[in-house]
Amino acid sequence: MIFQKTKGIHIEGRKGMSKNNPLVEYFDPEFVYIHLLQGNCPLKPVVEVGDIVKVGQVVAVREGFGAMSIHASISGEVTAVKKVWHSSGKMVNALEIKNDFKNILDESIKPTKDIESLSRQDLIEMMKNAGLSGLGGAGFPTYIKYQTKETIDTVIINAVECEPYLTCDYHFILTYPEKLLKGLTYMMKAADAEKGVIVYKNYNVKIKKVLTELLKDYKNIELFEVKDVYPAGWEKYIIERVTGKTYQNLPSEIGVIENNSTTAIIYSDIVEHNIPLISRPITITGEGIKNPTNFYCPIGTKVSELVEKCGGYVEGLDTKKANYIAGGPMTGNAIFIDDLIINDTLGAVIIKPIIEGLHPECLGCGKCAEVCPAYLTPTEIRDAFKNKDVDLIKQLNANKCVQCGLCSYVCPSHIEITDYVVRAKGLLRKGAK
């Protein structure tokens, strides 16, 4: 009771809506919009309005920590710099590129000769030049993980996709299983690691079947099964289960690097064909969508075009009483207008009607504290936040919160408890400055 290890809780998956529909490739949007924002860093554009760009050409760079380049995802003319919606729930500047439908590739995109001879440094340099970032949702520049000075012995591929509704990773793996294994092999080389582990959820037997078949040709790669709980896809959770060890800040402390499965698949393209990060899979789903579908499309595509391809919203959907969620239902943000653009971290768009009900006061049942995977007590953090008690928030370790959203999920009184903790974290940052 006291030493309980957080096991996560089972959440109704609701993946069935889009799970049985195959991955649809959609590569000819008329316009794409490249956000001038990566992670929390503004980007510096290196092209001007009126320039003609090719597929894979560098259009913007990130400077300072995590410096890397961002590429055009289609060929055509840069027509404007506009403010568009970003998955973080804000409007940011973006380069508008008009498609010329000629699909001219940049000179840099060509098959790599002699992959075997690439050194560790070359492989890391490739990640940096291709602008590869964590595609699971964090958007952290991948090459920084590999530049670590610690010795790495294991690379873990996270194919868990523990959030409800989302199925794009699942379909992406089933479409390109070989690329996943190749990408992992290159990652192991880039980290000098001896072991690779692919972690998947226990009910995804198809992934297990396909990968076991292919793994006969690969040495040093293992499969690892986790239970169907949330947050089983959390980095710390996976690493604790796979290695049995815990870490304080970064997994490299215990010799582990963890990457999303989509990142690995894209990385195999980067290494073999020098195609930078210009496309990603995305799930369009929810109760408000007619035919939920998974798409594989260029970064910068308008979500509304994809929604149209899904058959649009269901009839009679009152949009003022529905949520337009960018990202998974647990960690995503609500967008006010359905004018969202796909960026590198956006894995899903969910349209979901709001369910209304009576919401009484917090009754103090403590369910939020019971489920917290970081062993926090959200109610106490909320009270400390209300009193603006920065010291207490610090003592309560509020900055360890991973914003998984479980506390709000289990709350019987429908309290926005996750939001309180997030705001307390904000207060802590402000207080620290």
Add this chain to the structure above:
Amino acid sequence: MARFAGGKGPFLRLADQKDHGTGIMMRDFLIGLLPVILFAWYKNGIAVYAQGNISFIEMLWPLFFVIIGGLSSVFMEAIFFYFTDKEAKTLKGLMKRIKTSYGLIPGIILALMLPVYTPIWVLMFGCFVANIIGKMLFGGFGYNIFNPALLGYAAIKFGLMGVVNAAGGYFNVNELLIDSYAGATPLTTLQFVDTLSYANVVAPYGNLWDFFFGMTPGGMGETGFAIMLLSYVWLSARKVVRWQTPLLYVGAVFGLSWLVGILNGDSGIWFPLYSIFTGGVMFGAIFMITEPVTTPKNPLGKTVFILFLAVLTILFRFVGSLPEGVGTSIIVMNIFALPIDKYTAIIRAHRWKKPAYMQMGVLFGILLIIAVYAVLKAGNVYSALILPLMQIGGGF
């Protein structure tokens, strides 16, 4: 382009689903109380009627008593809302307030704790103290510090017990006819027996099975240990209460009582059993220490809270002059729920790493000291062993 509603994530909520939410929890809690209500009716109504001691109308009295307790609580809250809340001036607003205030539960629990022939006005006074003074004045549901039902009970116990005793005290009509009943309730007997033995303490009230099934004098519903096991299973299965909470409390009281028994020279298992069957230990364990608002919120805090409670129960029961230690100890511990919650939250956040040793040490140190004192004082070791030692050591 369509406008969409905003909102805070996560967008998937258990409370939105059909079978979850605070309202459902409270409904399940009421269903958990149902066996106890039926037991109270059986013991004080049907069983007495079956022996021909009361009339048919009087048989319905216990049921009526519980219903009055619940309804008068809701009614008082409605009046309070009407006069204090601007939104509650219309019927619709008032209904919404009542629906999210759950006033029924303290009223019913209070009625179940009182002796059956308590005058109605005493019950209503208790409901007033419970719901208006104990709950609404603190800010309503979710903000009260003391368990409302217990506060009402305490007000009656300390202020109006004379009236209750004059109206019949703890005995129902069946029990009045039995001569061997010495004290008002079995536990009061404990105060004036010379030596602790089965014959002195248990035998006047039957055997341990009578205690197990609750056919002993006491509050209306608080004696039925066996029937409350049903409530326990139901409430744990529905996850309204954590199954560990009542188990730990009853277990701790059992263990400490056994220690007290051993120190008093009787190591028989009857004494700890007798201790948990009486005085509403089970009633408190299931319906009061699991009351979420007035107890700590995180699992570790709950554990510490329960251990403190068990120790205080023993202290009040065997050392102090309050035979029913359960209610008093819960009220006392309600005050400490807030600091316990805060400290255990800090301890939990650091996951037993260094910074928490201090708080942890203080918490369990206090617990240990009270526990040792209570057990030793209750057992006669205190006067036999500790006092001479202290005199030798300089008489401090």
